[in-house]
Every structure is written in C-alpha cells, then in structure tokens.
Amino acid sequence: MNETINLLKSHRSIRKYKSDPIPQEYVDEIITSAQMASSSSHVQAYSVIGVTDQEKKKELSILSGNQTYIADCPLFFVWCADLYRLQVACEMEKTEIVSGTMENFIVATADVTLAAQNAAIAAESLGLGIVYIGGIRNQSKEVTELLQLPKLVYPVFGMCLGFPDQEPSQRPRLQTNLIYHQEVYNTSNTTNELKIYNQITNEYYLERTKGKVNTNWSKQMSNKLQTASRKHLRKYLEDQGFGFSE
Ligand SMILES: Cc1cc2nc3c(=O)[nH]c(=O)nc-3n(C[C@H](O)[C@H](O)[C@H](O)COP(=O)(O)O)c2cc1C
Incomplete structure (x- = not known):
C-alpha cells in the first residue's frame, strides 16, 4: 500500500538486541516524533525517562519481574503519565489543579500511550526493535523512588529499544x-x-x-484474567497524588 502502512503491519516485539548503542540523533528523532502525537486539549501530560546506565537498567529489570532484556537493551524508556508539570503551570497562574479526578488520570494515561506508540513507530522506521514493558508496574513505588519521580507522575509502561538480534514471527491478531x-x-x-x-x-x-x-487465545486470556494483578496500584496511585475523589 505505502511505506508507512507496510511498516505498521510488519511490527513484532523484539526481545533480543545487538550491543550497538543507539545513535543520539536517532534518540532525538524518536522523542520529537513522540511529541507530535495528539494530546488532549494540548495538555501534553506525559514524560519519558531514558535509561542507559547499566546498573539502573539492571535494577529496573529486576523490579519488572526479572525481564532480562531490560538490562540487555542499550536504551530503556520509562513512559510516565504526568500531571506534575500542569500543577506547576497552574501555580504560575496562581490557581490550583483540581486533584483526584478520574478524567485527568485518563487524559494523562491516554496522552503517554499515544506518544509512546509514535516513538515505537519512529524507532521501527529507523530499523530498531522495541518491546513495551508493563512489568514496570510490578513494583511502582520502587521504580518511582529509583527514577525520582515527583508526585503526580506515575510510570505506565517501559519500552526496550535496540537493534534487533532476532526475527520472531508475527503474532496473529483477532479477525x-x-x-x-x-x-x-x-x-x-x-x-x-x-x-x-x-x-x-x-x-x-x-x-x-x-x-x-x-x-490458544481464550485459554491464555482466561488464565490471565481470572485473578486480579498488581493490586498495589490503587494505593500507590493515591500516594502519588492520583486519588480518585471526583
Ligand atoms: C502496555 C504493554 C505492556 C507490555 N508488557 C510486556 C512485558 O512486560 N513483557 C513483555 O515481554 N512484553 C510485553 N508487552 C508486549 C506484548 O506481549 C506484545 O505486544 C503482544 O504479545 C503482541 O505481540 P507483538 O508486539 O510481537 O505483535 C507489552 C505490550 C504492551 C502494549
């Protein structure tokens, strides 16, 4: 059809990477591509922490359920929903952000997801492979401390990036x-x-x-969904300033 659609349709998660570092100009392009994602009312309610430090990647790998590819990839992104900067903007205008609205939580979570997917596509277009890491929510509090996230910021998912060292087959999607x-x-x-x-x-x-x-798919989904996972999240999000009062 066209190059962009071909790229989108050739996606597969990559979990094994060559040791080559990612050139800085690639990182710059990926981040500015992420920033051009649409954003609810232009709030741009997200931040991304890029981690290349080996020790820190190792710790994040352990905190995310021992997913070794986090330590092995040359660059790990932690994508965060972020209302902190908006709080600062409101303070600058001598007003206060209404805290604890479900709406702002959804806005920030949607914003970061759109930006991250833009980054994923940009990365893949440069010949890089990526895998999202929901495991970053396994131990949210520890990740928050390690990355010094302020209140009103929470890590939604991580993303490993690197030059692929594997060619997995594509996962069939639903009809x-x-x-x-x-x-x-x-x-x-x-x-x-x-x-x-x-x-x-x-x-x-x-x-x-x-x-x-x-x-098969329904067996896998049933196994996954019959127990509640990451039950710490409600308390963690409340502590992080995302309590749901409205
Ligand atoms: C938000 C999100 C979180 C994910 N978390 C993980 C993870 O922690 N570990 C992992 O190996 N893959 C993770 N994945 C990758 C999915 O397993 C993968 O995208 C899905 O199985 C489809 O496979 P494909 O990306 O190769 O097409 C995650 C994907 C998303 C979108």
Whole structure:
C-alpha cells in the first residue's frame, strides 16, 4: 500500500538486541516524533525517562519481574503519565489543579500511550526493535523512588529499544470483524469468531514452540484474567497524588 502502512503491519516485539548503542540523533528523532502525537486539549501530560546506565537498567529489570532484556537493551524508556508539570503551570497562574479526578488520570494515561506508540513507530522506521514493558508496574513505588519521580507522575509502561538480534514471527491478531464494528457494536458472532481465532492461535503457539505449548487465545486470556494483578496500584496511585475523589 505505502511505506508507512507496510511498516505498521510488519511490527513484532523484539526481545533480543545487538550491543550497538543507539545513535543520539536517532534518540532525538524518536522523542520529537513522540511529541507530535495528539494530546488532549494540548495538555501534553506525559514524560519519558531514558535509561542507559547499566546498573539502573539492571535494577529496573529486576523490579519488572526479572525481564532480562531490560538490562540487555542499550536504551530503556520509562513512559510516565504526568500531571506534575500542569500543577506547576497552574501555580504560575496562581490557581490550583483540581486533584483526584478520574478524567485527568485518563487524559494523562491516554496522552503517554499515544506518544509512546509514535516513538515505537519512529524507532521501527529507523530499523530498531522495541518491546513495551508493563512489568514496570510490578513494583511502582520502587521504580518511582529509583527514577525520582515527583508526585503526580506515575510510570505506565517501559519500552526496550535496540537493534534487533532476532526475527520472531508475527503474532496473529483477532479477525478484523471482531474489533471493527460498523455503526453499532455487533455481538452476534463473537463466540464463533473466537473459536476460529483459537484455532489460528493454537497453530501459532504449536509452531513457535515446536509443539511444546498447546494453548490458544481464550485459554491464555482466561488464565490471565481470572485473578486480579498488581493490586498495589490503587494505593500507590493515591500516594502519588492520583486519588480518585471526583
Ligand atoms: C502496555 C504493554 C505492556 C507490555 N508488557 C510486556 C512485558 O512486560 N513483557 C513483555 O515481554 N512484553 C510485553 N508487552 C508486549 C506484548 O506481549 C506484545 O505486544 C503482544 O504479545 C503482541 O505481540 P507483538 O508486539 O510481537 O505483535 C507489552 C505490550 C504492551 C502494549
């Protein structure tokens, strides 16, 4: 179709990197591309911490559930939702940001996600590989201390970047008719379509693991979703200034 669409459609997460550092001009381009993402009312409610220090990456790797590729990648980004700077802006105008609104929490979380995905695409367009790291929320308090995040800033996810040293196969996505609804949400065929997707993903897992992992998407989702994870988050977010009163 075109270069941009081809790039988007060739995405796969990369978890093994060459040791080559990422040139500074690449980092600059990635960050300025991230900054051009749309932002709710132009609040730009996010920050990103770039980590190259080996010791710090090692610590973040441990704090994120021993995901070794965090220590091994040349550059690790911690993407943060950020209302701190907006608080400062309000103070400059002798006003106060209303604290604890669910709306501002969603705004900041959406803003950082859009910026991060822009960065991911920019990085991939430069020949880099990336993987997002939700594991950064495993021990939010410790990550906050390590990165000296002020109140009203919280790490939403991390992102490893580096030149790929692997070529994994692509993960099959849900059928488009499950996620794209025309005019109204269509529930009439969800179960049947998911059965088809289960066959597709079962074949994918068998092939990827040379027959060792015999699972499918609904089994995986059910395993993941039957227990609540990261239950510390509500208290952590309250402590960080994101208490939900409104
Ligand atoms: C917000 C977010 C958090 C993620 N966290 C992790 C993680 O902690 N560790 C990991 O190996 N992959 C993580 N991933 C990568 C997903 O597992 C991956 O994107 C998904 O399985 C689809 O595979 P693909 O990116 O190769 O197409 C995360 C992805 C997202 C979007």
